[in-house]
Amino acid sequence: MENETKEGEANPKKILGNPTKDLFVFILTRDLSVIDAINDLIDNSIDGAKRMRPGGNYHGLEINLVINEREFKIEDNCGGIPIDVARKYAFRFGRPKEMANTEYSIGQFGVGMKRAFFKLGKAFYVESTTPTSDFAIAVTIDEWLGQKTDEGRDDWSFEFNDDFKENIVNIAQKIGTKIEISPLNDDISKYVSMKTFEDDLIKEIESKHMENIYKGVVIRVNGIKLKSLRPEFLVSKELPLTKFNKKFDNGVDLEIICGVSLPKEDKGGWYIFCNDRLLLGPEITELTGWTGKGGVGVAHYHQQYWRFRGIVYFKSEDSYKLPWNTSKNNIDASSPIFLYARGRMIEMMRPLITFLNLAKKDNETNDDGSEKEYKPYQMMLSEAKIVELKNINSAPTVSVFKVPKKEQPVSDIETHITISYKKPKSIADKLRTLTNTSSYRELGEYTFDYYINIEEVDNE
Amino acid sequence: MSKNARQIDYRLRLGKYVERRMMCTAFQKLSLFYPLSKYKYIGFGAYYFSDFYLFHKELGIEKMLSIEKSNSNEVKLRYEFNKPFNCIDIDFRESSIVLPEIEWDTPSIIWLDYTSCLTSDIVADIATTLRRSLSGSIISFTLKIDSDFYKDNESIDSPIKISETQVYVNKVGKEYAPREISKKDLTPKFLHTVYTRTINNIISKILFERNASSMGENIEWVQLFNFKYADGVTMYTIGGILVQGESHKARLDDIDFDRLQFIRRGEEQFEIAIPNLTIKEIKYLEGIMPYGINADGSIKGEYKVKGNDPSIPTNDILNFAKIYKYFPTFTESRL
Numbered sequence: 100m101e102n103e104t105k106e107g108e109a110n111p112k113k114i115l116g117n118p119t120k121d122l123f124v125f126i127l128t129r130d131l132s133v134i135d136a137i138n139d140l141i142d143n144s145i146d147g148a149k150r151m152r153p154g155g156n157y158h159g160l161e162i163n164l165v166i167n168e169r170e171f172k173i174e175d176n177c178g179g180i181p182i183d184v185a186r187k188y189a190f191r192f193g194r195p196k197e198m199a200n201t202e203y204s205i206g207q208f209g210v211g212m213k214r215a216f217f218k219l220g221k222a223f224y225v226e227s228t229t230p231t232s233d234f235a236i237a238v239t240i241d242e243w244l245g246q247k248t249d250e251g252r253d254d255w256s257f258e259f260n261d262d263f264k265e266n267i268v269n270i271a272q273k274i275g276t277k278i279e280i281s282p283l284n285d286d287i288s289k290y291v292s293m294k295t296f297e298d299d300l301i302k303e304i305e306s307k308h309m310e311n312i313y314k315g316v317v318i319r320v321n322g323i324k325l326k327s328l329r330p331e332f333l334v335s336k337e338l339p340l341t342k343f344n345k346k347f348d349n350g351v352d353l354e355i356i357c358g359v360s361l362p363k364e365d366k367g368g369w370y371i372f373c374n375d376r377l378l379l380g381p382e383i384t385e386l387t388g389w390t391g392k393g394g395v396g397v398a399h400y401h402q403q404y405w406r407f408r409g410i411v412y413f414k415s416e417d418s419y420k421l422p423w424n425t426s427k428n429n430i431d432a433s434s435p436i437f438l439y440a441r442g443r444m445i446e447m448m449r450p451l452i453t454f455l456n457l458a459k460k461d462n463e464t465n466d467d468g469s470e471k472e473y474k475p476y477q478m479m480l481s482e483a484k485i486v487e488l489k490n491i492n493s494a495p496t497v498s499v500f501k502v503p504k505k506e507q508p509v510s511d512i513e514t515h516i517t518i519s520y521k522k523p524k525s526i527a528d529k530l531r532t533l534t535n536t537s538s539y540r541e542l543g544e545y546t547f548d549y550y551i552n553i554e555e556v557d558n559e
Numbered sequence: 560m561s562k563n564a565r566q567i568d569y570r571l572r573l574g575k576y577v578e579r580r581m582m583c584t585a586f587q588k589l590s591l592f593y594p595l596s597k598y599k600y601i602g603f604g605a606y607y608f609s610d611f612y613l614f615h616k617e618l619g620i621e622k623m624l625s626i627e628k629s630n631s632n633e634v635k636l637r638y639e640f641n642k643p644f645n646c647i648d649i650d651f652r653e654s655s656i657v658l659p660e661i662e663w664d665t666p667s668i669i670w671l672d673y674t675s676c677l678t679s680d681i682v683a684d685i686a687t688t689l690r691r692s693l694s695g696s697i698i699s700f701t702l703k704i705d706s707d708f709y710k711d712n713e714s715i716d717s718p719i720k721i722s723e724t725q726v727y728v729n730k731v732g733k734e735y736a737p738r739e740i741s742k743k744d745l746t747p748k749f750l751h752t753v754y755t756r757t758i759n760n761i762i763s764k765i766l767f768e769r770n771a772s773s774m775g776e777n778i779e780w781v782q783l784f785n786f787k788y789a790d791g792v793t794m795y796t797i798g799g800i801l802v803q804g805e806s807h808k809a810r811l812d813d814i815d816f817d818r819l820q821f822i823r824r825g826e827e828q829f830e831i832a833i834p835n836l837t838i839k840e841i842k843y844l845e846g847i848m849p850y851g852i853n854a855d856g857s858i859k860g861e862y863k864v865k866g867n868d869p870s871i872p873t874n875d876i877l878n879f880a881k882i883y884k885y886f887p888t889f890t891e892s893r894l
Binding site: 347348392393434436438439441442446449450453498499500501 | 729731732734771
């Protein structure tokens with residue numbers, strides 16, 4: 100800083116605009132949660148897997164996490180960081196333009212890994228082995244913050260440990276990356292020691308990485324193997340999935356699939372993915388069209404819609420074009436491609452909402468409290484079969500779901516309602532004498548009809 | 560819809576009659592986009608199907624869908640009986656259910672001829688039609704102008720009163736209601752401008768969504784109609800065409816809708832006022848059209864009836880001159 104101030108004095112027109120290290124260590128880390136930070140590091144491993152296996156079969160790849168109040172560790176066999184990538188790009192703040200792109204990557208902004216280190220701990224250690232190189236870096240963040248160049252300016256660089264190697268041949272079993280963060284920041288240490296933390300973390304990773312776990316990568320948290328929580332659908336010929344595909348001019352692919360499933364409160368809603376990484380979901384707010392009355396979407400999410408499932412995939416070779424924020428936990432709601440998708444999502448879910456409303460009506464009792472005998476829409480649900488997402492291509496699909504019209508047996512439930520109200524007994528008795536009616540019920544009907552007659556209400 | 564369908568014989572409503580004829584004239588021009596037989600007509604036919612009758616006969620449209628909400632079997636049978644042509648499909652569910660289920664794979668002429676004021680359900684219908692219709696489609700919406708609808712009737716007994724503006728926003732939905740609405744805007748004279756602003760908000764937002772997908776040729780809305788007429792209740796119709804791509808834009812230029820004098824591109828309305836004329840007067844005025852009338856409604860000297868001036872009020876003459884091409888031919892008959 101001293102030096103920079105001097106520089107400023109030397110040229111009085113010059114205004115300083117360079118960032119400080121504190122910004123990265125203490126400020127930008129506030130925008131993400133501990134779990135977001137850990138997911139960011141998993142994203143890096145997944146991007147390694149994508150470079151190794153562009154075809155998307157991740158069987159045999161593993162990511163192991165250990166977290167407790169003392170330390171955080173993540174270790175993978177997903178290809179390692181090439182030494183030149185580490186030297187020139189991986190540890191920089193922000194992504195240099197000349198850096199080669201991983202196609203369909205999750206990482207994009209060049210902030211995730213560093214920000215995660217700063218968020219979680221006071222010191223970090225990275226060790227990575229590729230088929231032709233290996234290196235290790237150990238950094239104590241406090242020391243790095245005070246690190247200056249010979250000219251007295253902030254020194255942003257890191258250094259490999261002495262034993263790094265290039266142009267060698269490593270055996271496959273050694274290849275991978277290991278990151279250790281220890282000691283943890285005091286707040287984080289307390290936070291992760293909370294009893295529910297491990298469960299929350301597992302749930303979150305199982306959901307955010309459901310596609311990648313499904314594609315074969317094994318993720319473990321403190322030894323526990325995670326499951327893929329991909330949504331399932333109930334499908335039949337009468338109850339097909341609604342599907343929509345679109346390729347945007349900028350190269351982003353959009354796929355929307357929606358349908359119904361088992362009624363589960365915490366599973367209903369929309370799931371939005373960017374390059375197979377879940378950003379949001381199940382999403383049940385205005386953002387995905389649950390605007391409620393007064394909005395142009397559908398009703399607010401509530402029990403009768405627990406069966407709704409919708410999936411939105413945005414995919415792009417160039418992940419910069421996808422509508423995600425840097426924490427990868429939200430969508431850029433003003434992004435034109437998202438707004439386009441939202442419009443479609445609303446149109447696609449409307450007929451399903453109509454269907455679910457009808458299915459709910461089936462379950463309502465008759466006026467006398469008896470159950471309905473004919474429940475055509477419930478029948479459709481019970482006749483449909485569970486289909487996992489992986490078998491979706493063989494399931495019947497349509498571009499617009501049309502709710503089958505079922506002839507309801509004629510009854511007056513639809514057209515008649517019951518009115519009840521309280522009035523003083525003395526007056527009611529007087530009226531019964533005057534109207535010559537034999538019951539209060541009859542009196543109610545009489546006065547109702549009387550009004551219609553007198554006011555000449557069109558009662559057809 | 561059904562209550563309305565019973566109450567009103569649309570054939571006898573002259574404002575509506577003239578409006579329908581004018582719209583039909585505009586629709587004829589669509590043949591520059593697609594053969595008219597390729598178009599699908601979507602409307603609310605009621606029992607009289609007047610629009611369906613006219614558009615099938617005049618435009619040759621065969622794909623026709625009438626939306627009529629009804630639960631009662633007798634009513635449904637009556638609608639089916641009154642269908643003038645068998646190419647008309649009737650869907651007896653609410654428009655908000657029917658519209659999202661349409662495939663929208665052909666160009667369409669859509670006329671959602673509501674009998675009520677603007678509500679959020681109607682806003683959703685408008686959004687759906689704008690989102691899904693192809694280039695070359697004409698979409699129109701008719702709404703009732705009734706300021707009382709936006710008065711706060713629900714909290715009459717409550718000490719806290721909601722302003723008309725808030726009632727409007729509550730009924731129409733905050734997503735598209737204009738940011739600033741004054742009390743004056745919601746009076747009968749100006750309510751149509753609030754409708755237009757609301758609908759323009761829907762249009763701009765929905766088209767932004769649609770155009771997000773294309774880097775080149777944007778789809779655009781070109782307003783064509785802004786009618787006002789009162790066959791008893793004042794009604795408002797706004798309509799326009801969706802166009803996308805150079806060739807469609809060139810065709811729109813070729814059509815030159817502005818040659819039709821009832822075309823209105825903005826907030827200014829074309830008012831259909833029915834002149835009060837006898838059949839004899841109508842025949843006389845028709846005889847001197849289109850050149851016999853001055854801008855102030857007086858009859859040019861050489862066209863005057865010598866010795867027996869009918870003394871028709873200039874206001875009626877002007878109103879007649881505006882709409883005479885679309886005015887029904889009357890005959891007296893005794894059956």
